[in-house]
Amino acid sequence: MQNSFQYPIGTPGQKWTEKEVALWRQSTSVKRLYSTDVLPKIDALRDAFDVIQYGALSYDQERFPLFAIKTKSWNANKPTILVTGGVHGYETSGVHGALQFANENANDYSAEFNIVIVPCVSPWGYETINRWNPNAVDPNRSFYQDSPAEESANLMAFVASLDTNIWAHIDLHETTDSDESEFRPALAARDGLEYIEDNVPDGFYLVGNTEKPAEEFQKTIIGYVEKVTHIAPADDNGNIIGSPVVQHGVINYPLKKLSLCTGMTDCEYSTTTEVYPDSPKVSEQECNDAQVAAVVGALDYLRAKM
Template sequence: MKITKWGPEEKKQWLEQAVIEKNYQRDVLDRIFALSNSYRREKYGQLSYDPERYPIYALLSQNWVDGKPTALITAGVHGYEVGGIYAALEFLETTALEYADKFNLVVVPCVSPWGYETNNRWNPHAVDPNRSFCVENKAEESTLLKQFAATIPGEIAVHIDLHETTDRDKTVFRPALAARDGVDIPIEEIPQGFYLVADEERPELPFQEAVIRSVEKVTRIADKDEEGKILGKPAVSHGVIYYPMRELGLSGTLTNARFHTTTEVYPDGDWMTAEESVEGQLAAIRGGLDYVIKNPG
């Protein structure tokens, strides 16, 4: 049976079904503004479809030191993956200043606030921001982040992008993707635990493995399946897979940082709590930064 690709009317119907479920101002912006005494707050854009409701901010080290390596943490590229957003904020609130003498810090807690509020992977135009980093203006959220990242001075030594792989990927997103594009897309099983996606062009496997070692102290790492794969990709190490990030337009292309990883946490298991999911993300940040401190290049 042929699947008919969405046109403007189908996208309009999809958008009309979106419902505000969370409050970006209260959950994210209020916490960002509360941190303004400890970090330099920079508004790097606002989303044109509702600019008053959706300004986007980064928080940067107050005492920026030229020549010091920069650590960039991004979250909420997929707004419905809330654990990464909360972890980025908690990192700023509890941990980031411990690394202030080693790095210039830049943290973007929520790249896609509409997706956060409506529990969506896509933006209102049914475009996936994390498939849009290599195509200018395909997704406003990605373009604004790229433009901001280009203004960060000095060397970005490490970039950690916080994501989740949720049950909603299987039950909502992949069926919608198949309908939008008019193609048959296999429904893959969700990895049961934490794993990392590295850029196949610059994998830096020892860095990925250091992150995994940090995370496995607080939560489970996803096992490979019977074919030795995680989410359809060969597991190159415990909890690590490679993706062609440039080909797919993923956030890993945002910088040329030698050390990059995309975290993925499964938050929906009976054995997982929201707190443990966030702690896994925090452990990933700490593990990555600690490795770069010990192995600067």
């Protein structure tokens, strides 16, 4: 439905210029610290994993180094699994769920798989609790050649440097109430469009690949997650966030067309998790646990396929 809400930056019907982007950037503020919340958890994994700095954000290279965590028993004959978090930096359980999986579970699968975990793709977004980067660009719509988002470009370059085929990619996200109160209205304003209100689904769901839906893979993951948290129901139109529900808790997107993170490789299996942290039914820890359950469910499915 239409909404009369007018975003405070920009002129309705007109795309933002650099002036509006600068005003938007000035409206952001640091709300938490990457150096306090995330980097110590990465450092604590150095004995158990190979921790690699694959870049740094130009906004402040000392403040925003980019790290990946790799299992030590890397072998070109093993399939490679990619786990990413914090592509949208504000999605907290994506970051901390990835780190929890690394700390508690990843090495349980290292005999069968090469596993690489990139826990916080967008640390500026993490600190300011933002979907975009400082240039009002969404990293999760920017996974293509000559990307305007350095977060995306750095990750793509790193994955290419691994010189291995990615068999599966699990990208950890959240859908929050702020998607409707802030981020989607800001997107409409930035692009000179009318904001059309939608509902935020109460519960966990997955986004699969329209071109490679991998139905049993997605079904297995949902089965693991619903032991931890509730799964989002379809709305009255049979949709979740405007897309048809293809099975319990699963919708599909054309990943490459939309330049999403899980579309950056030609992997056979991919899924994007969506945790709902604003539900009164869940705690912060349960959100992290749901992310871990999704990755574990994916790996158990793939282990059985070998």
